Amino acid sequence: MKIQNPVLPGFNADPSMIRVNDTYYIANSTFEWFPGVRLHSSKDLVHWQLLPSPLATTTLLDMRGNPASGGIWAPDLSYADGRFWLVFTDVKVTEGAFKDMTNYLTTATDITGPWSEPIKLNGVGFDASLFHDDDGRKYLVQQTWDHREYHHPFNGITCTELNPDTLKLMPKTARTLYRGTDVKLVEGPHLYKISGWYYLFAAQGGTVFTHQEVVARSKSLEADSFETEPGGPFITNFDTPDSPIQKQGHGALVNTPGGEWYYASLCARPWHHATESAYDPRGWSTLGRETSIQKVEWDDQGWPRVVGGHGGQVTVDAPKDAIPTDAPLIHSRHDEFDQPTLDNDWNTLRTPFTDQTGSFGNGQLKLIGHASLASNFDVSMIASRWQAFNFNAETKVSFDPFSYQQMAGLTNFYNDQHWSWIFITFDEQKGRVIEVAENNRGHYKSYLQDQAIQIPEEVTDVWFRTRIRKQSYTYDYSFDGQTWHEVPVTLDAAVLSDDYVLQTYGGFFTGAFVGLAAVDYAGYDEVATFDYFDYQELPD
Template sequence: MKINNPVLPGFNADPSIIRVDDTYYIANSTFEWFPGVRLHESKDLVHWNLLPSPLSTTELLNMKGNPASGGIWAPDLSYSDGQFWLVYTDVKVTEGAFKDMTNYLTTAKDINGPWSSPIRLNGVGFDASLFHDEDGRKYLVQQTWDHREYKHPFNGITLTEYDVSTKKLKPETARTIYYGTKVKLVEGPHIYQKDGYYYLFAAQGGTVFTHQEVVARSTSLDADSFATEPGEVFLTNFDTPDLEIQKQGHGALVSTPGGEWYYASLSSRPWNHDNESAYDPRGWSTLGRETSIQKVEWDDEGWPRIVGGHGGQVEVDAPKDAIITDAPLDHSRHDDFDDDVLDNDWNTLRVPFNAEMGSTGSGNLRLVGKNSLASTFDVSLVASRWQAFNFDAETKVKFNPFSYQQMAGLTNFYNDKHWSWIFVTFDENKGRVIEVAENNRGNYTSYLKEDAISIPANIEAVYFRTKVRKQTYTYEYSFDGKEWKEVPVKLDAAVLSDDYVLQTYGGFFTGAFVGLAAVDYAGYDEPAEFDYFDYKEL
């Protein structure tokens, strides 16, 4: 059996992997998307099933107003003392000199919850993880942020003891244990114990094409005591541009019951336009940062090495003791909205799906029109990840706007500045019409304008479909669900990629979503009713 990378396709960044008995768990970042932290489980490291997200209430997470790519950064999942421990960061500022954030801790006896009320830890830096020492002590290990313009903002890895009895950190114990290498941007730390050493795994170089993972070790947890692994770096694709997977680095280590070792890392699969070099630009990552798994061996000096070299492999040997896990082969799905709660594949922006946003059940998703898709506050949008380069997504919507300030339809969405959609709206001369529009770096374009498609008076609901074909995507409509007409607008999928967003914005950490949305910035809460949603990977 082989691990085929990425094992978690689509936006599943910053994996934290653990094993409890014979089951592996991965926790991933979710940034501004709600619920917070994405969880998967497997018994073979090959096939993975989605679990309920732990941060599903506003008590545990409230991101209203958070900037795009703020929110949940690099959660850390661990298991000790008969329970799961989850450390997570809520980042409130993504650009500029400051990274205002709060690190929290929650625990649960069962991976499916319930999860305890959050314990506020600190705001020293992001990417915090909890290390459970063999002597029973616990430490928070984290990137350290320095706002001073005359210093480098990534000021090493700080370790601070956590007091279980008081549920507080002991700041007097804080010390910097590692400053990284000249690559800089050291972050994403995790500590492991093996053969008398503490091993520190940390990311460097930023989560772009220069990304890498470095390993250091020490016999103590004293300040500045960790020495970097000699020779080639542990994991990077900086010098392997032809490999299908790129950007590997930030991640976590896990052992199997039989004593094999694996490393789960973020990665991406960039593509290029036909008229571009495949080296510069190296590509456009519309599926965001995904999770890949590499096999690890230990050399004669006790240092970990990636099997096949530091670039990793697309196809990796699965564990010898793997227990075959039943999981879907692709992520195609159909939702008739029969349940009164949204399934685990749906996400909302910054806050949970609630009565103000809409309702679901009895074969209908009702979304109440709120702010525009350019807002970071009250947005009526439910969406799920692009998890394949080629797919069709389809819906049926009933909407009766009386103002051009009211819109409802099908969207492809990256963040508040980068999205497009096909939607029903109102035109003063034509009445109900269909329009296609795009927001590109905050610049809004209506593509049909005076040629907006009139909806016949006898048509109650309209069908919408998007066809995503890796480099480009289009929109279609139908009045009967059988005869489809393509809107003559072909959009560049690169606009919905991490790499494109990075050119103008520091928060570029998520990936493209497809979803359903309703807007009424007039403030009259005009509702839209969606009959179904169908997502089919090709």
């Protein structure tokens, strides 16, 4: 059995991996997407089952108004004392000198919940993780933020003891364990105790093509006592530009029941246009930051080394004691909206789906039009990750607008500044029409304008389809579900990539989504009805 990287394709960043008995779990960041924290389980490290997200109520997570790429940063999952512990950060400011945030702790005896009321920990820095020492003491280990313009903002890795009875931090115990190397931007810490050593795994270099993971160790948790692993970073792709896997770094270590070791890391698979260098810029990561798993061995000095070199491998040997897991490697799906709850693949922006958003069941999804897709409040949209470079997605929608301020259709979406869609709207001369529009760095463009496609009066339903072909994508429509017409607009998929967003905005941490949306910024709550959603992955 082989691990094929990435094991979690599409936006599944900042993996925190643990093992409980014979089952492995990975928790991933979700940023402004609700519900918070994405969970998967596996018994073979190859096939991964999607689990319910733990932060599924506004009691546990309130992100209303959060900026794009704020919200849940680098959750940490651990298991001790017969329960799961989840530390998560809700980031409220992403741009400028400050990173206003709050770190919380919630626990559950079962991975599917219920999860306890969140306990506020601190706001010292993001990427907080919980270390359970073998003497029963507990410590919060985290990146430390420094807003002062005359200091580097990444001010080392801080360790603060947590009272195991009250679950409150003891601030006076805080000390800096590790300041990183000259690469800077040290973050994403995870602490382990192995063979009498404390091993600190931490990311550096920023979550871009210079990303890397370093390892340091110490015999104690005293301040500045950690020494860095010799021989260069533990994992990086900065010097392996030809590898299809890039940006590896931030992640977590796990051992198998049989004593083998593996490391889960974020990664990306950039592509480039034919007119561009494959090295600089290295490409466009439309699928966002994904999760890879590499095998780890220990050298004779007690340092961990990635098998195959620090660039990692696309294909990795699975554990010898792997238990085959029933989960798909292809993520095609079809939803008739005939269930009383949305399935785990659907996400909403910042807040949960409520009766103010719409309703679903009996074969229909009804979305109540609210704010535009450029808003950070009250967006009526459900969306799923792009998980392949090539796919088709389609839907059937009924919508009867009476104003150009009312729109409903099928969208490809990165954040409030970067998205496009095909939609039904109203034109004063033509009545109901089909338009294709794009928001690129906040600049909105209607592609059809006076050539908007008039919908015949006798047509009640319109079918929409998008065809994603790695570097570009298009939209189609149909009035009968059989005969399709391509809209003569080809859009650059790079606009929906981390790397493109990074050029103008500091929150570039998610990835492209495809979804269904309704807008009525006129404020009359016009309702759009969707009959199904179909997503079919195609070979690369």
